[in-house]
Amino acid sequence: MGAKPFTNPRGTRDLLGDDLILIKHLERTASKVAAAAGYQELRTPLFEETRLFKRSLGEASDVVEKEMFSVPRRGSEGQEAMNRGFTFRPEGTASTVRAYVQGGFAASAPLQKWFYVGPMFRYERPQKGRERQFTQFGVEAFGAQSVSLDAEVVSIAMRFFQDLGFDDQLEVRVNSMGDADDRIKWAQVLREFFTPQLECESERCADCQSRYTRNVFRLLDCKAKRCIELNEGAPTLFQVMGSDALSHHQQFVACLENLGLKVIDDPSIVRGLDYYTRTVFEVHYPPLGARSALCGGGRYDGLVEEMGGRATPGVGFSVGFTPTELALAELGLPLASDLDDLRQQLLPQVYAVAIADEQRDALFVICESLRAAGIRVEIDHRAKSLKAQFKEANRSGARWAIVLGADEADSQQIVLKDMQQKSERTVSQSDLLSLIS
Numbered sequence: 001m002g003a004k005p006f007t008n009p010r011g012t013r014d015l016l017g018d019d020l021i022l023i024k025h026l027e028r029t030a031s032k033v034a035a036a037a038g039y040q041e042l043r044t045p046l047f048e049e050t051r052l053f054k055r056s057l058g059e060a061s062d063v064v065e066k067e068m069f070s071v072p073r074r075g076s077e078g079q080e081a082m083n084r085g086f087t088f089r090p091e092g093t094a095s096t097v098r099a100y101v102q103g104g105f106a107a108s109a110p111l112q113k114w115f116y117v118g119p120m121f122r123y124e125r126p127q128k129g130r131e132r133q134f135t136q137f138g139v140e141a142f143g144a145q146s147v148s149l150d151a152e153v154v155s156i157a158m159r160f161f162q163d164l165g166f167d168d169q170l171e172v173r174v175n176s177m178g179d180a181d182d183r184i185k186w187a188q189v190l191r192e193f194f195t196p197q198l199e200c201e202s203e204r205c206a207d208c209q210s211r212y213t214r215n216v217f218r219l220l221d222c223k224a225k226r227c228i229e230l231n232e233g234a235p236t237l238f239q240v241m242g243s244d245a246l247s248h249h250q251q252f253v254a255c256l257e258n259l260g261l262k263v264i265d266d267p268s269i270v271r272g273l274d275y276y277t278r279t280v281f282e283v284h285y286p287p288l289g290a291r292s293a294l295c296g297g298g299r300y301d302g303l304v305e306e307m308g309g310r311a312t313p314g315v316g317f318s319v320g321f322t323p324t325e326l327a328l329a330e331l332g333l334p335l336a337s338d339l340d341d342l343r344q345q346l347l348p349q350v351y352a353v354a355i356a357d358e359q360r361d362a363l364f365v366i367c368e369s370l371r372a373a374g375i376r377v378e379i380d381h382r383a384k385s386l387k388a389q390f391k392e393a394n395r396s397g398a399r400w401a402i403v404l405g406a407d408e409a410d411s412q413q414i415v416l417k418d419m420q421q422k423s424e425r426t427v428s429q430s431d432l433l434s435l436i437s
């Protein structure tokens, strides 16, 4: 007996077969809707310096506090090694902004519209819809503070879901985080409101107790039943917001409504990451229950400057594939016909059959020449009987079978069987490629 078999780490998946086909379908839908709006693909490294995420997402965010997959820097010791270490990216915005600043775009070509699809890593408790390695499709647009860019970004997310076949149960929930000054005022009035609840320790949950000083906005999205009740009547940012941010929000909502989107104002959307300013939004699929968010995003007009670049506004979103897959399953999607072409690409076009073992080498050479021309060809490698090879040929889904016997091999010919038409003819090996392509 060898070692006990290994298993994949919790919260990760091996993808193959139909599961992988579904992911490819999501990926191509993402690329299509992003390209239609003029967004270019960006691929950043899967890991970055840990301090990039601390700086951009905020030290007090759940992601930075509890969920980072970090490795220490070699050659340093203790806390210093962790501080100077690396982290597998928990999201895509920080790396995108780092690439924007590093590439000097703010000075040379500030308007940039980028998208990404790839794995993200968060050390969360694995549960339905939450994984430790998951795929996000995101877009980030830099260089304009206009309301129409916010609406464009939301519209791309919605088109992604619509293209996948989602119904009108999808909801766009919007809110505003105002400008930096607005948030200072808001934090103050929120603390005044929450202080009596915090003084009586049994009132708010332990998370809220600790968030009160670190990030008071997060009390508003606490999911504990009693805390939700206590949030009733909490001051909203709109009560203290300056007129510029307020009119930005009103125009944003109007712009989405012009696009025919159903928009819900939701003051509990404060997002868990520190970088947001003004517009924030989430796309929810309510039948999924407590974890119905498929997508989250918003504006981050201070982030480029915070990360060392010239002050440049930005806005974006990320869709999680994991909850999207759950929602699709609820909807009975995708339809088999949506995946037909992806499945076809995995099937051989030709199955090669050797009448006897003596023909296998010559047949293999023919197969390789077809493969070199881009034809998908399958051949038996386990010395199966003629009958078993034909059985495989039928099962493989290949349109053609090519059959090599001694006579054909001698005369540089081969039998070409059309498995659909159930016909066959003997052809010259040199004509084979043109006959099947």
Ligand code: HAM
Residues within 6 Å of the ligand: 090, 091, 092, 093, 122, 124, 129, 130, 131, 132, 133, 134, 136, 138, 139, 140, 293, 294, 295, 296, 297, 298, 299, 315, 316, 317, 318, 319, 320, 321, 322, 323
């Ligand atoms: P987020 O809300 O943290 O935002 O994540 C966006 C989406 O990623 C969520 O709505 C969810 O669908 C998915 N997601 C998050 N964590 C997990 C997980 N552990 N397992 C499966 N899916 C997950 C961001 O990441 C921001 N970077 C969005 C953004 C882009 N804002 C501006 N630009």
